Amino acid sequence: MSLSKIKLRINGKEIEAEVEPRKLLVHFLREDMGLTGTHVGCDTSNCGACTVLLDGRAVKSCTMLAVQADGREVTTIEGISSGDDMHPLQKAFIEKHGLQCGYCTSGMILTSFWLLSKNNNPTEEEIRKAISGNLCRCTGYQSIVESIKYGAQLMKEEEKGEQEIRVR
Protein backbone atom coordinates (compact mmCIF):
# COMPACT_ATOMS: atom_id res chain seq x y z
CA MET A 1 0.00 0.00 0.00
CA SER A 2 1.42 3.35 -0.99
CA LEU A 3 1.99 5.95 1.67
CA SER A 4 1.06 9.59 1.35
CA LYS A 5 3.44 12.35 2.44
CA ILE A 6 1.83 14.99 4.61
CA LYS A 7 3.10 18.25 6.07
CA LEU A 8 1.10 20.00 8.75
CA ARG A 9 1.38 22.04 11.93
CA ILE A 10 0.43 20.30 15.16
CA ASN A 11 0.28 22.50 18.25
CA GLY A 12 2.46 25.05 16.51
CA LYS A 13 5.12 22.54 15.44
CA GLU A 14 5.88 21.80 11.78
CA ILE A 15 5.47 18.05 11.17
CA GLU A 16 6.29 15.92 8.14
CA ALA A 17 5.09 12.33 8.02
CA GLU A 18 4.10 9.45 5.80
CA VAL A 19 0.70 7.89 6.38
CA GLU A 20 -1.56 5.31 4.87
CA PRO A 21 -4.47 7.20 3.26
CA ARG A 22 -6.97 5.20 5.28
CA LYS A 23 -5.49 6.25 8.64
CA LEU A 24 -7.88 8.39 10.66
CA LEU A 25 -6.50 11.63 12.08
CA VAL A 26 -7.19 10.46 15.66
CA HIS A 27 -4.95 7.40 15.22
CA PHE A 28 -2.22 9.50 13.63
CA LEU A 29 -2.31 11.91 16.58
CA ARG A 30 -2.38 9.23 19.27
CA GLU A 31 -0.22 6.48 17.79
CA ASP A 32 2.24 8.29 15.53
CA MET A 33 2.51 11.60 17.39
CA GLY A 34 2.00 10.28 20.93
CA LEU A 35 -0.66 12.90 21.64
CA THR A 36 -2.93 10.70 23.74
CA GLY A 37 -4.92 13.58 25.20
CA THR A 38 -7.18 13.15 22.18
CA HIS A 39 -9.46 10.25 23.10
CA VAL A 40 -11.31 7.56 21.18
CA GLY A 41 -14.71 7.21 22.80
CA CYS A 42 -17.29 5.62 20.56
CA ASP A 43 -15.52 4.85 17.28
CA THR A 44 -18.81 5.61 15.51
CA SER A 45 -18.55 9.40 15.08
CA ASN A 46 -21.08 10.16 17.81
CA CYS A 47 -19.32 11.12 21.04
CA GLY A 48 -16.87 13.96 20.34
CA ALA A 49 -14.16 12.63 22.72
CA CYS A 50 -11.72 12.91 19.78
CA THR A 51 -12.45 16.62 19.13
CA VAL A 52 -9.48 18.68 17.91
CA LEU A 53 -9.21 22.09 16.27
CA LEU A 54 -8.58 22.11 12.52
CA ASP A 55 -7.59 25.61 11.44
CA GLY A 56 -9.38 26.80 14.58
CA ARG A 57 -12.63 24.89 14.05
CA ALA A 58 -13.68 22.02 16.33
CA VAL A 59 -13.95 18.75 14.40
CA LYS A 60 -14.10 15.03 15.14
CA SER A 61 -10.63 13.64 14.44
CA CYS A 62 -12.16 10.16 14.08
CA THR A 63 -14.22 11.41 11.13
CA MET A 64 -11.33 12.74 9.16
CA LEU A 65 -8.36 11.14 7.42
CA ALA A 66 -4.86 12.14 8.46
CA VAL A 67 -4.14 12.97 4.78
CA GLN A 68 -6.94 15.54 4.89
CA ALA A 69 -4.95 17.48 7.48
CA ASP A 70 -2.13 18.02 4.97
CA GLY A 71 -1.24 21.71 4.93
CA ARG A 72 -3.53 22.47 7.85
CA GLU A 73 -3.07 23.48 11.47
CA VAL A 74 -4.20 20.99 14.12
CA THR A 75 -4.51 21.89 17.80
CA THR A 76 -5.01 19.20 20.43
CA ILE A 77 -5.58 19.54 24.17
CA GLU A 78 -1.78 19.38 24.62
CA GLY A 79 -1.50 22.57 22.55
CA ILE A 80 -3.72 24.98 24.44
CA SER A 81 -1.71 25.37 27.65
CA SER A 82 1.59 27.24 27.73
CA GLY A 83 4.16 25.10 29.50
CA ASP A 84 2.94 24.21 32.97
CA ASP A 85 0.50 27.09 32.88
CA MET A 86 -2.97 25.76 32.23
CA HIS A 87 -5.40 27.45 29.87
CA PRO A 88 -8.19 29.37 31.71
CA LEU A 89 -10.71 26.81 30.41
CA GLN A 90 -8.68 23.98 31.99
CA LYS A 91 -8.54 25.88 35.28
CA ALA A 92 -12.28 26.51 35.10
CA PHE A 93 -13.09 22.82 34.51
CA ILE A 94 -11.09 21.91 37.64
CA GLU A 95 -12.56 24.65 39.80
CA LYS A 96 -16.19 24.09 38.75
CA HIS A 97 -15.95 20.27 38.77
CA GLY A 98 -16.55 20.04 35.01
CA LEU A 99 -15.29 16.46 34.98
CA GLN A 100 -15.50 13.19 36.80
CA CYS A 101 -13.84 10.41 34.79
CA GLY A 102 -12.24 12.92 32.42
CA TYR A 103 -12.83 10.94 29.26
CA CYS A 104 -14.85 13.62 27.45
CA THR A 105 -12.95 16.56 28.93
CA SER A 106 -10.36 17.26 26.24
CA GLY A 107 -13.12 17.28 23.61
CA MET A 108 -15.36 19.46 25.77
CA ILE A 109 -12.56 21.96 26.30
CA LEU A 110 -11.62 22.16 22.61
CA THR A 111 -15.24 22.63 21.54
CA SER A 112 -15.58 25.37 24.20
CA PHE A 113 -12.35 26.93 22.95
CA TRP A 114 -13.86 27.10 19.43
CA LEU A 115 -17.16 28.49 20.74
CA LEU A 116 -15.40 31.22 22.74
CA SER A 117 -13.24 32.14 19.76
CA LYS A 118 -16.45 33.01 17.87
CA ASN A 119 -18.45 34.36 20.79
CA ASN A 120 -16.72 35.37 24.03
CA ASN A 121 -19.96 35.89 25.93
CA PRO A 122 -22.22 32.93 25.11
CA THR A 123 -25.61 32.39 26.72
CA GLU A 124 -26.36 29.11 28.48
CA GLU A 125 -28.39 28.01 25.46
CA GLU A 126 -25.53 28.79 23.08
CA ILE A 127 -23.15 26.79 25.29
CA ARG A 128 -25.50 23.80 25.43
CA LYS A 129 -26.00 23.86 21.66
CA ALA A 130 -22.26 24.16 21.02
CA ILE A 131 -21.44 21.06 23.10
CA SER A 132 -24.32 19.00 21.70
CA GLY A 133 -21.80 16.85 19.79
CA ASN A 134 -19.76 16.11 22.93
CA LEU A 135 -21.23 13.40 25.10
CA CYS A 136 -20.55 13.13 28.83
CA ARG A 137 -21.82 10.11 30.72
CA CYS A 138 -21.04 11.20 34.29
CA THR A 139 -21.51 14.86 35.18
CA GLY A 140 -24.93 15.42 33.67
CA TYR A 141 -23.61 18.53 31.86
CA GLN A 142 -24.61 21.11 34.49
CA SER A 143 -21.12 21.55 35.88
CA ILE A 144 -19.63 21.44 32.38
CA VAL A 145 -21.86 24.35 31.34
CA GLU A 146 -20.83 26.22 34.50
CA SER A 147 -17.17 25.50 33.79
CA ILE A 148 -17.47 26.95 30.29
CA LYS A 149 -19.21 30.08 31.60
CA TYR A 150 -16.50 30.49 34.23
CA GLY A 151 -13.79 29.80 31.65
CA ALA A 152 -15.20 32.57 29.46
CA GLN A 153 -15.03 34.92 32.44
CA LEU A 154 -11.44 33.91 33.26
CA MET A 155 -10.40 34.43 29.64
CA LYS A 156 -11.87 37.91 29.62
CA GLU A 157 -10.14 38.76 32.91
CA GLU A 158 -6.86 37.43 31.58
CA GLU A 159 -7.19 39.52 28.43
CA LYS A 160 -7.99 42.60 30.49
CA GLY A 161 -5.00 41.90 32.75
CA GLU A 162 -2.70 41.67 29.74
CA GLN A 163 -4.01 44.95 28.39
CA GLU A 164 -3.37 46.63 31.75
CA ILE A 165 0.16 45.31 31.84
CA ARG A 166 0.72 46.65 28.34
CA VAL A 167 -0.60 50.08 29.39
CA ARG A 168 1.75 50.17 32.37
Added chain:
Amino acid sequence: MHPSSFEYFAPKSMEEAIGLLTKFGEDAKIMAGGQSLIPLLKLRMASFPYVIDISRIEGLDYIEEKGKFLEIGALTTMIEIEDSELIKERYRILREAAVQIADPLVRNRGTIGGNISHGDPSNDMPAVIIALDGKLEITGKQGKKVIDADSFITDSFTTVLQEGEIMSKIMIPVFDGSSGGCYIKQKKNAGDFSVAAIAVHLSIDKEDRVRRAGIGLTSVGPRPLRAEKGERFLEGKRINDSVAREAANIIVSESDPTSDFYGSADYKKKVLNRIAVEAINTSYERAMVR
Protein backbone atom coordinates in the same frame (compact mmCIF):
# COMPACT_ATOMS: atom_id res chain seq x y z
CA MET B 1 -10.89 1.79 13.54
CA HIS B 2 -9.56 1.56 10.04
CA PRO B 3 -11.37 1.65 6.72
CA SER B 4 -10.33 -0.89 4.08
CA SER B 5 -7.33 0.29 2.09
CA PHE B 6 -7.91 2.69 -0.76
CA GLU B 7 -5.93 4.96 -3.00
CA TYR B 8 -6.47 8.62 -2.24
CA PHE B 9 -6.49 11.58 -4.59
CA ALA B 10 -7.02 15.22 -3.69
CA PRO B 11 -7.45 17.05 -7.01
CA LYS B 12 -7.12 20.84 -6.92
CA SER B 13 -9.30 21.58 -9.93
CA MET B 14 -12.64 20.45 -11.28
CA GLU B 15 -11.00 19.23 -14.52
CA GLU B 16 -8.55 17.05 -12.60
CA ALA B 17 -11.36 15.63 -10.43
CA ILE B 18 -13.54 14.82 -13.43
CA GLY B 19 -10.55 13.18 -15.13
CA LEU B 20 -9.97 10.90 -12.13
CA LEU B 21 -13.67 10.05 -11.80
CA THR B 22 -13.85 9.20 -15.49
CA LYS B 23 -10.69 7.08 -15.30
CA PHE B 24 -11.77 5.01 -12.28
CA GLY B 25 -15.51 4.85 -13.02
CA GLU B 26 -17.53 2.89 -10.49
CA ASP B 27 -14.43 2.09 -8.42
CA ALA B 28 -14.15 5.77 -7.42
CA LYS B 29 -16.09 7.55 -4.69
CA ILE B 30 -16.29 11.31 -4.27
CA MET B 31 -15.62 12.61 -0.78
CA ALA B 32 -16.39 16.21 0.25
CA GLY B 33 -16.60 16.81 4.04
CA GLY B 34 -16.60 13.06 4.64
CA GLN B 35 -19.05 13.27 7.53
CA SER B 36 -21.34 10.59 6.07
CA LEU B 37 -18.75 8.71 4.05
CA ILE B 38 -15.99 8.22 6.64
CA PRO B 39 -18.33 6.57 9.18
CA LEU B 40 -19.45 4.17 6.42
CA LEU B 41 -15.85 3.44 5.44
CA LYS B 42 -14.52 2.88 8.95
CA LEU B 43 -17.46 0.71 9.99
CA ARG B 44 -16.77 -1.16 6.74
CA MET B 45 -20.33 -0.77 5.58
CA ALA B 46 -18.82 0.42 2.30
CA SER B 47 -15.44 0.35 0.61
CA PHE B 48 -14.05 1.83 -2.58
CA PRO B 49 -10.68 1.25 -4.28
CA TYR B 50 -10.32 4.97 -5.01
CA VAL B 51 -11.40 7.93 -2.89
CA ILE B 52 -11.44 11.29 -4.68
CA ASP B 53 -11.37 14.05 -2.09
CA ILE B 54 -12.82 17.12 -3.82
CA SER B 55 -12.54 19.38 -0.76
CA ARG B 56 -9.39 21.08 -2.06
CA ILE B 57 -10.99 22.29 -5.28
CA GLU B 58 -10.95 26.09 -5.23
CA GLY B 59 -14.01 28.23 -5.79
CA LEU B 60 -16.79 25.89 -4.67
CA ASP B 61 -17.32 27.54 -1.32
CA TYR B 62 -19.59 30.62 -1.52
CA ILE B 63 -23.06 31.95 -0.71
CA GLU B 64 -24.25 34.79 -2.95
CA GLU B 65 -27.31 36.25 -4.63
CA LYS B 66 -26.77 36.37 -8.37
CA GLY B 67 -29.65 37.56 -10.53
CA LYS B 68 -32.70 35.42 -9.94
CA PHE B 69 -30.93 32.87 -7.71
CA LEU B 70 -29.30 32.47 -4.36
CA GLU B 71 -26.26 30.41 -5.29
CA ILE B 72 -24.45 28.15 -2.85
CA GLY B 73 -21.23 26.37 -3.79
CA ALA B 74 -21.34 22.62 -3.19
CA LEU B 75 -18.39 22.72 -0.78
CA THR B 76 -20.00 25.31 1.50
CA THR B 77 -20.10 23.85 5.01
CA MET B 78 -23.21 23.71 7.16
CA ILE B 79 -21.61 26.03 9.70
CA GLU B 80 -21.03 28.62 6.95
CA ILE B 81 -24.73 28.44 6.07
CA GLU B 82 -25.58 28.75 9.77
CA ASP B 83 -23.30 31.79 10.23
CA SER B 84 -24.14 33.56 6.95
CA GLU B 85 -25.74 36.98 7.53
CA LEU B 86 -27.47 36.82 4.13
CA ILE B 87 -29.11 33.49 5.01
CA LYS B 88 -29.96 34.64 8.53
CA GLU B 89 -31.75 37.70 7.17
CA ARG B 90 -33.36 36.43 3.99
CA TYR B 91 -33.40 32.61 3.81
CA ARG B 92 -34.38 31.58 7.32
CA ILE B 93 -35.59 28.08 6.33
CA LEU B 94 -32.08 27.11 5.17
CA ARG B 95 -30.62 28.07 8.51
CA GLU B 96 -33.46 26.37 10.35
CA ALA B 97 -32.57 23.11 8.59
CA ALA B 98 -28.78 23.54 8.81
CA VAL B 99 -28.69 23.98 12.58
CA GLN B 100 -30.63 20.74 13.03
CA ILE B 101 -28.15 18.60 11.12
CA ALA B 102 -26.08 16.33 13.41
CA ASP B 103 -23.98 18.52 15.76
CA PRO B 104 -21.66 21.53 15.42
CA LEU B 105 -18.55 19.35 15.09
CA VAL B 106 -20.05 17.57 12.09
CA ARG B 107 -21.36 20.84 10.64
CA ASN B 108 -17.83 22.28 10.77
CA ARG B 109 -16.83 19.73 8.09
CA GLY B 110 -20.08 18.60 6.46
CA THR B 111 -20.98 20.31 3.18
CA ILE B 112 -24.33 21.12 1.59
CA GLY B 113 -23.24 19.38 -1.62
CA GLY B 114 -22.41 16.22 0.28
CA ASN B 115 -25.63 16.32 2.28
CA ILE B 116 -27.57 16.30 -1.00
CA SER B 117 -25.35 14.06 -3.16
CA HIS B 118 -25.12 11.31 -0.55
CA GLY B 119 -28.72 10.51 -1.49
CA ASP B 120 -29.70 9.54 2.05
CA PRO B 121 -33.51 9.87 2.37
CA SER B 122 -32.90 11.02 5.98
CA ASN B 123 -30.58 13.88 5.06
CA ASP B 124 -32.29 17.22 5.59
CA MET B 125 -31.15 19.55 2.80
CA PRO B 126 -32.79 17.75 -0.16
CA ALA B 127 -36.34 18.28 1.16
CA VAL B 128 -35.63 21.96 1.81
CA ILE B 129 -34.17 22.54 -1.66
CA ILE B 130 -37.16 20.71 -3.19
CA ALA B 131 -39.64 22.89 -1.26
CA LEU B 132 -37.81 25.99 -2.50
CA ASP B 133 -38.05 24.80 -6.15
CA GLY B 134 -34.27 24.73 -6.21
CA LYS B 135 -32.02 23.64 -9.02
CA LEU B 136 -28.68 21.85 -9.02
CA GLU B 137 -25.74 22.44 -11.31
CA ILE B 138 -23.89 19.32 -12.43
CA THR B 139 -20.40 19.59 -13.88
CA GLY B 140 -19.03 16.83 -16.11
CA LYS B 141 -16.82 16.15 -19.11
CA GLN B 142 -19.32 17.87 -21.40
CA GLY B 143 -19.48 21.00 -19.26
CA LYS B 144 -22.25 22.17 -16.96
CA LYS B 145 -25.97 21.46 -16.90
CA VAL B 146 -28.74 22.51 -14.52
CA ILE B 147 -31.50 20.17 -13.34
CA ASP B 148 -34.49 20.45 -11.00
CA ALA B 149 -33.53 19.41 -7.47
CA ASP B 150 -36.51 17.06 -7.15
CA SER B 151 -35.24 14.85 -9.98
CA PHE B 152 -31.70 14.49 -8.54
CA ILE B 153 -32.18 11.67 -6.02
CA THR B 154 -33.82 8.68 -7.67
CA ASP B 155 -33.75 6.12 -4.84
CA SER B 156 -32.03 5.53 -1.48
CA PHE B 157 -28.38 6.56 -1.86
CA THR B 158 -28.83 6.81 -5.64
CA THR B 159 -28.64 9.96 -7.75
CA VAL B 160 -28.74 10.83 -11.45
CA LEU B 161 -24.99 11.55 -11.39
CA GLN B 162 -23.17 9.65 -14.12
CA GLU B 163 -19.51 8.66 -14.30
CA GLY B 164 -17.28 11.71 -14.18
CA GLU B 165 -19.97 14.08 -12.89
CA ILE B 166 -19.97 16.24 -9.76
CA MET B 167 -22.86 18.23 -8.34
CA SER B 168 -21.23 21.65 -8.12
CA LYS B 169 -23.83 24.29 -7.18
CA ILE B 170 -27.18 24.70 -5.44
CA MET B 171 -29.47 27.37 -6.91
CA ILE B 172 -32.50 28.70 -5.07
CA PRO B 173 -34.92 31.21 -6.63
CA VAL B 174 -34.56 34.53 -4.77
CA PHE B 175 -37.49 34.96 -2.37
CA ASP B 176 -39.91 37.77 -3.04
CA GLY B 177 -41.37 39.84 -0.23
CA SER B 178 -44.48 37.77 0.28
CA SER B 179 -43.18 34.33 1.01
CA GLY B 180 -42.34 32.34 4.10
CA GLY B 181 -41.33 28.86 5.03
CA CYS B 182 -40.08 26.58 7.75
CA TYR B 183 -38.43 23.22 8.39
CA ILE B 184 -39.73 21.03 11.18
CA LYS B 185 -37.73 17.97 12.17
CA GLN B 186 -39.07 15.52 14.70
CA LYS B 187 -36.26 13.49 16.21
CA LYS B 188 -35.69 11.20 19.16
CA ASN B 189 -32.39 12.67 20.34
CA ALA B 190 -30.40 15.85 19.77
CA GLY B 191 -28.23 15.44 16.69
CA ASP B 192 -30.08 12.39 15.44
CA PHE B 193 -31.72 11.71 12.09
CA SER B 194 -35.44 12.44 12.02
CA VAL B 195 -38.45 10.20 12.58
CA ALA B 196 -40.03 12.49 9.97
CA ALA B 197 -39.33 16.03 8.80
CA ILE B 198 -41.04 18.50 6.49
CA ALA B 199 -40.04 21.64 4.61
CA VAL B 200 -42.83 24.01 3.57
CA HIS B 201 -42.45 27.21 1.56
CA LEU B 202 -45.45 29.39 0.66
CA SER B 203 -45.69 32.44 -1.59
CA ILE B 204 -48.89 34.44 -1.20
CA ASP B 205 -50.70 36.96 -3.41
CA LYS B 206 -52.27 40.32 -2.53
CA GLU B 207 -55.50 38.61 -1.42
CA ASP B 208 -53.51 36.45 1.03
CA ARG B 209 -54.08 33.36 -1.09
CA VAL B 210 -51.30 30.84 -1.64
CA ARG B 211 -49.80 31.51 -5.07
CA ARG B 212 -47.17 28.78 -4.93
CA ALA B 213 -46.64 26.05 -2.33
CA GLY B 214 -43.48 23.96 -2.07
CA ILE B 215 -43.43 20.89 0.18
CA GLY B 216 -40.48 18.52 0.70
CA LEU B 217 -40.42 15.48 2.98
CA THR B 218 -37.50 13.80 4.80
CA SER B 219 -37.27 10.21 6.19
CA VAL B 220 -40.72 9.11 5.00
CA GLY B 221 -39.88 7.34 1.75
CA PRO B 222 -37.10 5.65 -0.21
CA ARG B 223 -35.94 9.13 -1.27
CA PRO B 224 -36.68 12.73 -0.33
CA LEU B 225 -40.19 13.39 -1.61
CA ARG B 226 -42.11 16.30 -3.06
CA ALA B 227 -45.72 16.31 -1.79
CA GLU B 228 -47.22 17.46 -5.07
CA LYS B 229 -50.87 16.85 -4.25
CA GLY B 230 -50.46 18.76 -1.01
CA GLU B 231 -48.92 21.65 -2.95
CA ARG B 232 -51.83 21.73 -5.48
CA PHE B 233 -54.37 21.57 -2.65
CA LEU B 234 -52.92 24.62 -0.89
CA GLU B 235 -52.56 26.77 -4.01
CA GLY B 236 -55.32 29.35 -4.39
CA LYS B 237 -56.41 29.01 -0.75
CA ARG B 238 -56.20 31.19 2.33
CA ILE B 239 -54.79 29.09 5.16
CA ASN B 240 -56.63 28.37 8.37
CA ASP B 241 -56.34 25.44 10.71
CA SER B 242 -58.91 23.27 8.92
CA VAL B 243 -57.23 23.86 5.53
CA ALA B 244 -53.89 22.94 7.11
CA ARG B 245 -55.37 19.76 8.59
CA GLU B 246 -56.88 18.69 5.30
CA ALA B 247 -53.60 19.40 3.51
CA ALA B 248 -51.69 17.35 6.13
CA ASN B 249 -53.88 14.32 5.42
CA ILE B 250 -53.12 14.65 1.71
CA ILE B 251 -49.38 15.03 2.40
CA VAL B 252 -49.40 11.89 4.56
CA SER B 253 -51.12 9.97 1.73
CA GLU B 254 -48.17 10.90 -0.50
CA SER B 255 -45.58 9.57 1.99
CA ASP B 256 -44.26 6.02 1.97
CA PRO B 257 -42.40 5.34 5.24
CA THR B 258 -41.08 1.95 6.33
CA SER B 259 -40.88 0.62 9.89
CA ASP B 260 -37.40 0.74 11.40
CA PHE B 261 -35.39 1.80 14.46
CA TYR B 262 -36.95 5.28 14.30
CA GLY B 263 -40.52 4.00 14.55
CA SER B 264 -43.24 2.05 12.80
CA ALA B 265 -44.55 3.26 9.45
CA ASP B 266 -47.83 4.12 11.14
CA TYR B 267 -46.11 6.17 13.85
CA LYS B 268 -44.08 8.08 11.25
CA LYS B 269 -47.29 8.97 9.41
CA LYS B 270 -48.84 10.29 12.63
CA VAL B 271 -45.74 12.36 13.32
CA LEU B 272 -45.71 13.66 9.73
CA ASN B 273 -49.37 14.64 10.02
CA ARG B 274 -48.77 16.69 13.16
CA ILE B 275 -45.65 18.48 11.90
CA ALA B 276 -47.29 19.13 8.49
CA VAL B 277 -50.11 21.11 10.15
CA GLU B 278 -47.60 23.08 12.20
CA ALA B 279 -45.31 23.72 9.21
CA ILE B 280 -48.15 24.99 6.99
CA ASN B 281 -49.52 27.31 9.68
CA THR B 282 -46.07 28.65 10.57
CA SER B 283 -45.07 29.21 6.93
CA TYR B 284 -48.31 31.10 6.26
CA GLU B 285 -47.81 33.30 9.32
CA ARG B 286 -44.27 34.07 8.19
CA ALA B 287 -45.41 34.84 4.63
CA MET B 288 -48.05 37.27 5.99
CA VAL B 289 -45.36 39.37 7.70
CA ARG B 290 -44.58 41.39 4.61
